[in-house]
Amino acid sequence: MRYRRKIAVSDILIILLLISFSFLCILPFWYVFISSISDPLKLKSGDVRLIPNGFSLAAYKAVLGEMRFYRGLGITITRTVIGTAFGLIIQAMTAYTISRKYFSARKILSKLIVFTILFNGGIIPNYLVVQRLHLLNTIWALILPMLFNPWNIMLLVSFFAAIPDSIVESAKIDGANELVIFFRLAAPLSKPALMTILLYIAVRHWNELMDGVIYINEERLKPMQVFLIELIMRSSVQNMVEPTENFVSVLSIQTTAIFLSCLPILLVYPFIQKFFVKGIMVGGIKG
Amino acid sequence: MNRIKLSKFIKQAYKERYLYLMTLPGIIFMILFRYLPMGGLIIAFKNYSIRKGIWGSAWVGLENFRFVFTKNPDFFNIVRNTLQINILELFFAFPFSIVLALFINEVRAKKLKKFIQSTVYLPYFVSWVVFAGIVIQFLSPDTGIVNKIIQIFGGQSIPFMQEEKYFKAIVVLSDIWKGAGWGTIMYLSALTGIDQEIYDASKIDGASRWQTMWYISIPGISDTIVVLLLLRIGAMMDVGFEQIYVLCKPILYSVGDVISTYVYRVGIGNAQFSMTAAIGLFQSVVGLILIIICNSICKKLFSKSLW
Numbered sequence: 001m002r003y004r005r006k007i008a009v010s011d012i013l014i015i016l017l018l019i020s021f022s023f024l025c026i027l028p029f030w031y032v033f034i035s036s037i038s039d040p041l042k043l044k045s046g047d048v049r050l051i052p053n054g055f056s057l058a059a060y061k062a063v064l065g066e067m068r069f070y071r072g073l074g075i076t077i078t079r080t081v082i083g084t085a086f087g088l089i090i091q092a093m094t095a096y097t098i099s100r101k102y103f104s105a106r107k108i109l110s111k112l113i114v115f116t117i118l119f120n121g122g123i124i125p126n127y128l129v130v131q132r133l134h135l136l137n138t139i140w141a142l143i144l145p146m147l148f149n150p151w152n153i154m155l156l157v158s159f160f161a162a163i164p165d166s167i168v169e170s171a172k173i174d175g176a177n178e179l180v181i182f183f184r185l186a187a188p189l190s191k192p193a194l195m196t197i198l199l200y201i202a203v204r205h206w207n208e209l210m211d212g213v214i215y216i217n218e219e220r221l222k223p224m225q226v227f228l229i230e231l232i233m234r235s236s237v238q239n240m241v242e243p244t245e246n247f248v249s250v251l252s253i254q255t256t257a258i259f260l261s262c263l264p265i266l267l268v269y270p271f272i273q274k275f276f277v278k279g280i281m282v283g284g285i286k287g
Numbered sequence: 288m289n290r291i292k293l294s295k296f297i298k299q300a301y302k303e304r305y306l307y308l309m310t311l312p313g314i315i316f317m318i319l320f321r322y323l324p325m326g327g328l329i330i331a332f333k334n335y336s337i338r339k340g341i342w343g344s345a346w347v348g349l350e351n352f353r354f355v356f357t358k359n360p361d362f363f364n365i366v367r368n369t370l371q372i373n374i375l376e377l378f379f380a381f382p383f384s385i386v387l388a389l390f391i392n393e394v395r396a397k398k399l400k401k402f403i404q405s406t407v408y409l410p411y412f413v414s415w416v417v418f419a420g421i422v423i424q425f426l427s428p429d430t431g432i433v434n435k436i437i438q439i440f441g442g443q444s445i446p447f448m449q450e451e452k453y454f455k456a457i458v459v460l461s462d463i464w465k466g467a468g469w470g471t472i473m474y475l476s477a478l479t480g481i482d483q484e485i486y487d488a489s490k491i492d493g494a495s496r497w498q499t500m501w502y503i504s505i506p507g508i509s510d511t512i513v514v515l516l517l518l519r520i521g522a523m524m525d526v527g528f529e530q531i532y533v534l535c536k537p538i539l540y541s542v543g544d545v546i547s548t549y550v551y552r553v554g555i556g557n558a559q560f561s562m563t564a565a566i567g568l569f570q571s572v573v574g575l576i577l578i579i580i581c582n583s584i585c586k587k588l589f590s591k592s593l594w
Contacts, residue, residue, distance in 0.1 A: 010496045014390045015399070021387070022406040025468060028421040029409070031432070035424075046430035094313030097306045104299055109310065116317060119575045121324025122567030123528075123547065124554045128330070128341065129323045148316035178305035207414030209529045214555060225416045229533060232420045251430065258420050262413045269412060273405055277472065 029266060035255035036060070044249040059252035063260060071220060072227035079142045079223060080205040087147050087201045092194060095156030096182050101165055110157070117150045123214070130215055141215035142223060146205065152197050159193035160186060195275045206265065224261055231257050331565040337558070344561075351565035361549060362566065368455075369545045373523045375459045381519060383463050384470030385512060389504055391471060392478045393496065404475075407468025415465075419533035422461050423448060448534075451542045458534060458543070473515060474508050481507040510589060517585050521578030524570045546570050 030050075035043055039054025047053050063069055097103055098110050121129075126145070135141040163186055171181050187194060212226040222230075231254055300307065331351055333344040355362050387407070394400040410418060425431050426447040434444040447453045481503065489499050505512075528547040535543035546566060554563030586592050 008496065011393075014393050018387075018390055018394065018403050021468075022403050024464065025406045025410050028418065028425075029413075031425070032421060044430070046435065048430075049432065049435065090312045090316065093309040097310040100306065103303060103306050105303075105307070105310070109314070113317065116321040118578055119325065119571055120321065121326075121328055122564070122571055123550045124560055124564040124567055125324035125327030125330070126320070127555055128327050128560070129320065132341075133319070144316065145320040148313055148320060150317075150321075153313070178303075179309060182309060203412055207412075207416075209414060209416050209532070213532070214551060225414055228414075228420065229416045232416065232423065232533070251424070254420065255424070258417050262417050265412050269409065270405070273408065276408070277404070 029259075029262070032255045032259045036252065036259045038252075040249040040252035043251050043255075056252075058248045059256040060260075062248045062253055063256045068219075068222075068227055069224075069257065069260075072222055072224035075139060075142075075221060076206060076224040079139060080202055083143045083146055083205045084198060084202045086143075087149065087152075088194065088198050090147050091149055091152050091197065091201075092156055092187065092190075093182060095153045096160050096186055097178075098153070099157045099160035099163070100168070100178075110154075113150045113153055116148075117154075127214060136215055137218045137221060139221060142205075142208070142211050145211065146201075146208075149201070152200060156190075156193060156197060159190050163189055192275065199272055199275055203265065228257055228261055328564060328568050328571075330561050331568045333561055335561040335564070337560075347561075351561050352569070355562060355565050355569070359562070361544070361553075364541065365544050365546050365549045365566075368542060369524060369526050372455055372458055372526050372545065375455060376462060377519060379459055380463045380467060380470070381516065383467045385474060385508075387467055388471035388474035388478065388508075389500055391475060392504060393500070404468075407471070409468070410465040411469035415527070415529035415533050418465050419461065419530065422457065422464075422534070426457070448536065449538065451539060454535070454539050454542045458530065461534070462530065473511050477508040477511040478504060513585065513589060517581035518578075521574065521581050523577055524574045 034050070034052040035048055036059055037055060037057065038048045038052045039056045040058055042048055042053045094109075094113075098106055098113070100106065130136055130141050130145065133144075135144065167185065168178075168181055171185055172178075176184070207225065208223070209225040209229065212223040213229075216222055216226065327341065330341055330344065332346060332348060333341075334347045334350075335341065335344045339345075391400060391403055391407075394403065425433050428434055428444045428446040428449075431447075433447070438444055445453075447457065485503055486499060489503060494502070524546065526545040526547065528551065531543060531545050531548045532551075535548065550563040550567055553559050554567075582592060
């Protein structure tokens with residue numbers, strides 16, 4: 001609109017409400033950050049509110065000196081890297097075949113996939129399957145069950161469907177098989193969508209708690225989220241805190257570990273945020 | 288006749304061998320981790336013992352269900368908690384996202400709009416462990432921010448995480464806090480689909496902001512609202528495991544224990560596989576029925592199918 005808009009009361013009201021909610025959404029991260037660098041004693045006595053009080057990296061020393069933190073981080077990184085790489089390839093290939101209208105198994109396959117969204121066996125049968133496959137207490141229990149994801153596949157189908165069959169046909173006439181077409185043509189054309197799904201899978205792996213709780217009992221295989229929750233529930237804090245000279249309160253250690261665990265996400269979030277949004281929005285419109 | 292059909296099928300399959308090859312890994316993992324567990328639900332009709340295995344355990348018919356429905360005192364409790372939390376979220380969290388999306392849509396300054404969107408999506412990307420950990424700290428009676436504020440205004444500090452009456456409110460509010468921003472995304476994408484000219488025309492006609500919201504924006508996203516509402520109702524028997532697992536301490540089980548956490552704790556923790564598998568089957572079947580009903584309503588009213 002060319003003419004100048006008046007700024008109405010409703011504008012101000014809406015923006016104020018939105019900004020307060022924005023503030024509320026950043027607040028937790030700000031809070032754990034300032035708590036983690038504040039003086040542990042001041043934090044413990046409740047004297048840390050919205051600005052850091054005192055400065056101490058003692059909690060970082062304690063967390064970063066803890067074997068279990070690195071072990072959890074290692075397991076989480078491993079599962080995220082392997083799970084995301086294979087998950088993306090497997091889901092994208094399946095989605096591509098379903099998006100080809102000439103594929104004779106297309107209908108039955110997409111029905112089978114959608115049905116897994118509507119109905120599932122539940123926790124106990126899943127546990128028994130993982131147990132019977134001898135995956136309990138192996139890192140594969142954290143990777144293999146998540147390789148197939150019906151939501152991601154259906155989202156990818158809507159993207160691949162935008163690639164016309166005619167392009168594929170002409171590539172075929174030139175002698176390319178479907179596998180070559182997928183990797184050389186379809187995948188590069190759908191890069192933004194694949195990027196969205198990649199990030200989706202990666203974040204899911206990074207944050208997943210439930211499978212670690214259910215399938216993993218061995219200390220050395222516990223992923224970071226399980227380490228964190230044990231820390232938050234205080235069961236494992238006692239061993240970590242040395243009550244003698246360099247006292248670090250439980251609270252400081254918890255906030256520090258929480259902050260460190262979401263630091264990677266906070267750091268990459270500004271750069272990858274647009275991929276999440278674009279991918280979902282386009283998928284949403286088409287789907 | 289059949290032989291001709293078969294050979295035709297084989298020919299076709301050979302022609303499409305690369306497509307089958309590509310879809311094979313996905314299908315294998317789908318069968319292993321989605322369909323095999325569905326088959327594993329037969330233990331709900333057996334008296335499963337680890338020693339005898341799934342096939343060796345004795346059939347007991349509907350005994351597990353009879354026990355769950357008539358003799359298990361926890362069952363009524365966990366179903367009630369699950370439904371209550373879902374209904375509360377339906378009434379508060381669901382409309383919250385719609386209003387948030389409508390408001391964000393009203394912001395004309397592009398940079399500000401982007402900033403608001405980026406910040407409200409953020410909590411969605413951290414785990415429930417992290418988020419609930421923060422919630423617990425905020426609500427702590429000695430050091431939490433919330434109680435500090437209460438004390439500033441002269442109130443008594445409240446041990447929020449210890450008392451039953453606050454638990455469901457905490458679950459719903461933390462759910463809004465973490466998920467409402469991300470929940471706007473489908474509405475925002477529907478809102479961008481509305482023709483800008485309609486808004487301009489309404490302004491020339493002198494419509495107020497609230498009128499354009501009510502008569503243009505909301506009708507423009509009504510399809511999306513209905514679809515998401517039906518999906519939400521279809522998930523009525525599900526409450527996310529992780530949120531409850533992190534927030535709910537044993538003293539709060541009477542108000543906070545839901546189907547998923549109970550099935551995990553009693554089923555795997557106490558090795559009561561058959562009884563909890565029966566609960567899981569009940570949950571899945573009710574969920575399936577709900578979503579089928581919702582879908583047929585959706586088809587009738589909007590000639591739109593979820594699948």
